[in-house]
Amino acid sequence: MSDNAVDGDEVAHVADLARIDLEEAEVERFTEQFGEILSAFEALDEVPETNRDADLTNVMRPDEVRECLSQEEALRNAPESEAGQFKGPKVS
Amino acid sequence: MTDYNGYIATDTIEGAEDGPLAGKTVAVKDNISTKDVQTTAGSAMLEGYVPPYDATVVERLKDAGATIPGKTNMDEFGMGTTTETSAYGAVENPVAEGRVPGGSSGGSAAVVAAGDADLALGSDTGGSIRCPAAFCGVVGIKPTYGLVSRYGLIAYANSLEQIGPIAPSVEDAAELLAVIAGPDERDGTTRDARDNGTDYEFAAAADGDVDGLSIGVPTELLDGADEAVVETFWDAIDELESQGASYHEVALPSVEHAVEAYYVIAMSEASSNLARFDGVRYGTSGSEATGGSGDERSESAGVSGGEGNWNESFAQAREEGFGEEVKRRVLLGTYALSAGYHDKYYKKAQDARAWVKQDFDEALSEADVLASPTMPVPPMKRGESLSDPLTMYLADANTTPVNLANLPAISVPAGETDDGLPVGLQLVGPAFGEQTIIRAGSALA
Incomplete structure (x- = not known):
């Protein structure tokens, strides 16, 4: 089992990208577990390159106005709203 | 409420007076949106969240006359194999004391097994209907990708998941599947069974007639399995043989890599889906x-x-x-998609997915169904999986390949181990071959 696939700094970096704060103890635990899990994922190196031409077609519909949620319904679950809009934190 | 914690909430939702499900209770997994009734997906993140609309499957249940007795407990956002990661507490297995009910639809399988609901809906991204059905000794169907609308399902990994039925018998599961299946303009990935050479007469297919049925057994899916599970599996195959079916071994070399490919794809999709929270x-x-x-x-x-x-x-x-398992998957998915690692993990996982599809197509060209144990192990003891995520992931070895290949599969009770633990038999069919797996499964349950 290789425990050095990732170090604590990398886990912290990924957590930052994913916008999730982690406690120190979580960083330590994840660093160890990610080492194990990522080395298991290494098995994918043995997978041959495979033709992936899936039989897919786009699904389109006319872009027409239709019934939708009211403003009140759309805001119902927001922790905070103001003047009919979602209220979020400052941008900077 | 139940003493095994099967429900997160028990608000009753009444359906229409008449319909094929009139008089029946159908419990609904808590990641499926119910208008005006809290829907948490097992997460503290969504505590108090009340959807302003119904999922398509919930609309169809109500139109069919079903009563929804409550929202069932589940692994947080569907991420787990044991229903121990819920923010609302773990679910106990009502038919195997001290054991997990399987996951992530553990609450749905438990309420059906305990008789607290007639039927239930679950969702299956990598085995989340079939695993708890197997561990609780009931029937669960993961439909062909696109058969059932995902509109209103809180997404974990869109390209893999389907909503499906859990029931005491194959016929009951088939009847519920017929109600929820069919195209939906609000889910562009749905496809009409009638455009794919079949129809929605699922319950009629539960006639138990397996005379002449050809069963392929992928040896790879037996290799690592627990001895008691393998023994019970062969007993079930013997039973099908005695009713006129025949079996032969098939090779599916790609499935050796399926569980890794599944986790890379599911975690990558999760990291994107859960950005909305x-x-x-x-x-x-x-x-x-x-x-x-x-x-x-x-x-x-x-x-x-x-x-x-x-x-x-x-x-x-x-x-x-977010709970710990959700953080783990979002972070690993973010890592797998990040600059420098995308080709190594995500691209290879997509190659593996295509390979798994090819393997299944070949094997199913020479067999009507493919059979394996649903889970390679009997229900785990409660608490032993949480500290060892990799071991928990590897328990999904037999179920995840089916999601990668977009195929339908059923889990039916195969019997019990000598210790009295339930074992499930998984039968996999070709795309839109629901009637074939329902017919085969109904010979046992």
């Missing part, structure tokens, strides 16, 4: 999440409108609202 439009904002018992939602304690900036607020809300 920022505590602004819905969900808990920072300093608010409590999980479980919380009954207060502070209007002012959130950071969303206060000091700090977007990124800090989001990161705090997500630290507090």
Whole structure:
């Protein structure tokens, strides 16, 4: 089992990208577990390159106005709203 | 409520007076949206979230006359194999004391096994219907990708998941599947069975006639399995043989890599899907999440409108609202998609997915169905999986290949181990071959 696939700094970096704060103890635990899990994922190196031409077609519909949620319904679950809009934190 | 914690909430939703499900109770997994009834997906992040609309499958249940007796407990956002990662507490197996009910639809399987609901809906991203059905000794169907609308399902990994039925018998499961199946203009990935050479007469297919049925047994899916499970599996195959079916061994070399490919793809999709939980439009904002018992939602304690900036607020809300397994998967998915690693993990996983599809197509060109144990192990003891995520992931070895290949599969009770633990038999069919697996499964349950 290789425990050095990732170090604590990398886990912290990924957590930052994913916008999730982690406690120190979580960083330590994840660093160890990610080492194990990522080395298991290494098995994918043995997978041959495979033709992936899936039989897919786009699904389109006319872009027409239709019934939708009211403003009140759309805001119902927001922790905070103001003047009919979602209220979020400052941008900077 | 139940003493094994099968429900997160027991608000009753009444359906129409008449219909094929009139007089029946159908419990609904808590990641399926119910208008005006709290839907948490097992997460503290969504505590108090009340959807303003019904999922398509819920609309169809109500139109069919079903009564929904409650929302069932589940692994948080569907991420787990044991229903121990819920923010609302773990579910116990009502038919195997001290064991997990399987996951992630553990509550749905448990309420059916205990007789507290006639039927239930689950969702299956990598085995989340079939695993708990197997561990609780009931029937579960994961439909062909596209047979059932996902509109209103809180997404974990869109390209893999389907909603499906859990029931005491194959016929009951088939009847419920017929109600929820069919195209939906609000889910562009749905496809009409009638355009794919079949129809929706699922219950009529549960006639138990397996005379002449050809069963392929992929040896790879037996290799690592527990001895007691393998023994029970062969007993079930013997039973099918005695009713006129025949079996032969088949090789599916690609499935050796399926579970790794599944986790890379599912975690990558999850990292993108769960980006929506920022505590602004819905969900808990920072300093608010409590999980479980919380009954207060502070209007002012959130950071969303206060000091700090977007990124800090989001990161705090997500630290507090997500449980450990969800964080683990979102972070690993973010890692697998990040610059420098995409080709190594995500691209290879997509190659593996295509390879698995090819293998299944070949094997199913020489067999009507493919059979394996649903789970390679009997239900685990409660608490032993949480500290060892990799071991828990590897338990999904037999179910995840089916999601990668977009195929239908059923889990039916195969019998019990000598210790009295339930074992499930998984039967996999070709795309839109629901009637074939229902017919085969109905010979046993």
